Amino acid sequence: MVEYANSGKDAITISHNNRYDIALVDIMLPDMQGTDLVKKLAVMLPSTDFIHITAHAALDSAIEAARQEQVVSYETKPLDMDHLLVVLKQIMKRKKMEDALLQAEKLKSIGTITAGISHEFNNILAIISGNVQLMKRSYKDHEELVNALDIIMKATNDGAEISKKMYNFAKTEVGNTEYVTYDLSDLIKQSIEFTMPRWKNMAQANGLNYHIDIEGIRGISEVRCNSAEIREAFVNIINNALDAMPVGGRISFSTWNRDDSVFVSVSDTGKGMTEDVRKKVFDPFFTTRRPQGTGLGMSIVYSILSRHNGKIEVESEIGKGSTFNLQLPIVSRADSTRAIPETEQESKSSGHIKSV
Numbered sequence: 001m002v003e004y005a006n007s008g009k010d011a012i013t014i015s016h017n018n019r020y021d022i023a024l025v026d027i028m029l030p031d032m033q034g035t036d037l038v039k040k041l042a043v044m045l046p047s048t049d050f051i052h053i054t055a056h057a058a059l060d061s062a063i064e065a066a067r068q069e070q071v072v073s074y075e076t077k078p079l080d081m082d083h084l085l086v087v088l089k090q091i092m093k094r095k096k097m098e099d100a101l102l103q104a105e106k107l108k109s110i111g112t113i114t115a116g117i118s119h120e121f122n123n124i125l126a127i128i129s130g131n132v133q134l135m136k137r138s139y140k141d142h143e144e145l146v147n148a149l150d151i152i153m154k155a156t157n158d159g160a161e162i163s164k165k166m167y168n169f170a171k172t173e174v175g176n177t178e179y180v181t182y183d184l185s186d187l188i189k190q191s192i193e194f195t196m197p198r199w200k201n202m203a204q205a206n207g208l209n210y211h212i213d214i215e216g217i218r219g220i221s222e223v224r225c226n227s228a229e230i231r232e233a234f235v236n237i238i239n240n241a242l243d244a245m246p247v248g249g250r251i252s253f254s255t256w257n258r259d260d261s262v263f264v265s266v267s268d269t270g271k272g273m274t275e276d277v278r279k280k281v282f283d284p285f286f287t288t289r290r291p292q293g294t295g296l297g298m299s300i301v302y303s304i305l306s307r308h309n310g311k312i313e314v315e316s317e318i319g320k321g322s323t324f325n326l327q328l329p330i331v332s333r334a335d336s337t338r339a340i341p342e343t344e345q346e347s348k349s350s351g352h353i354k355s356v
């Protein structure tokens with residue numbers, strides 16, 4: 001999106017409620033010096049990069065102005081649009097990389113804390129649950145007590161479930177033994193089947209229409225992965241898409257190969273996200289769906305992709321829907337050792353507590 005301002009004052013006004021990746025500022029403005037405007041805007045827009053525009057005659061002052069921290073470049077008039085486009089593309093590419101790096105660092109440090117908490121939590125919950133079971137056995141004739149113990153047990157299991165999710169987010173590596181070579185399209189189809197009861201129920205209960213479009217799924221290369229985890233990632237994405245489409249809609253899948261990677265895109269026609277939400281989707285405990293939401297779903301997906309050396313990105317438009325783009329490295333022939341088809345025992349969790 002591009003916006004124009006006719007004066008320095010205008011630029012300040014529109015910057016109050018907006019964020020910009022890049023701002024092009026003429027050195028000579030009708031109402032103030034471009035360099036002064038940049039000083040003011042830099043405070044309001046700390047993540048914006050500024051480019052000065054100048055006539056040849058004022059080149060010296062532009063170079064001088066470019067010493068300011070947030071001024072990354074200058075362009076001379078008349079503008080060479082081809083050159084400008086290249087500069088803008090480079091800046092956007094760098095910003096995207098910086099964002100990804102920042103996100104990775106942030107998640108890494110939250111991951112360390114989360115791993116610690118989930119470990120402590122599990123030990124505590126295991127003590128509670130063990131003692132509740134003992135008491136239930138000892139006082140099985142005391143109905144009121146047994147009911148109370150059942151409630152404690154249920155809360156403990158809920159806690160264990162959250163703790164397990166936290167652990168799944170904080171985990172950084174897939175053990176080598178957990179890897180199998182898999183066709184990603186099969187995993188997508190299995191995930192759709194896993195979630196089918198949910199969207200079928202939602203549709204039937206409320207007279208809604210959910211359409212799952214798999215026409216974009218093409219034959220793609222195999223990846224080495226922990227299939228239960230990758231399936232979990234797709235199940236989380238599908239469940240979020242359903243959450244975002246309370247009045248029905250469409251989820252479309254497409255897959256393709258490029259270079260050494262397999263790409264999958266999952267689009268929904270749901271309510272979409274604001275830019276603010278979009279930036280936080282992968283943050284643990286970030287949710288707009290309290291109290292039901294835990295905000296752990298997408299952080300687990302991000303973590304699963306990371307430990308598979310993959311990537312995930314999201315695009316979204318309010319009122320139109322969201323698209324999650326996933327990328328996983330293709331397995332090379334050398335390390336392609338097909339594993340025995342697995343049984344499904346690894347897949348589903350059961351509120352049971354284990355020390356991690």
Ligand SMILES: Nc1ncnc2c1ncn2[C@@H]1O[C@H](COP(=O)(O)OP(=O)(O)O)[C@@H](O)[C@H]1O
Nearest residue numbers: 240241244272287288289293294295296297298
């Ligand atoms: N497909 C989607 N459409 C719109 N918003 C989404 C979508 N997926 C995720 N989100 C947003 O990201 C937030 C975090 O998602 P998630 O980590 O799965 O947590 P939860 O589902 O528990 O809220 C959601 O609360 C929602 O605001």
Ligand SMILES: [Mg+2]
Nearest residue numbers: 239240297298
């Ligand atoms: Mg979710």
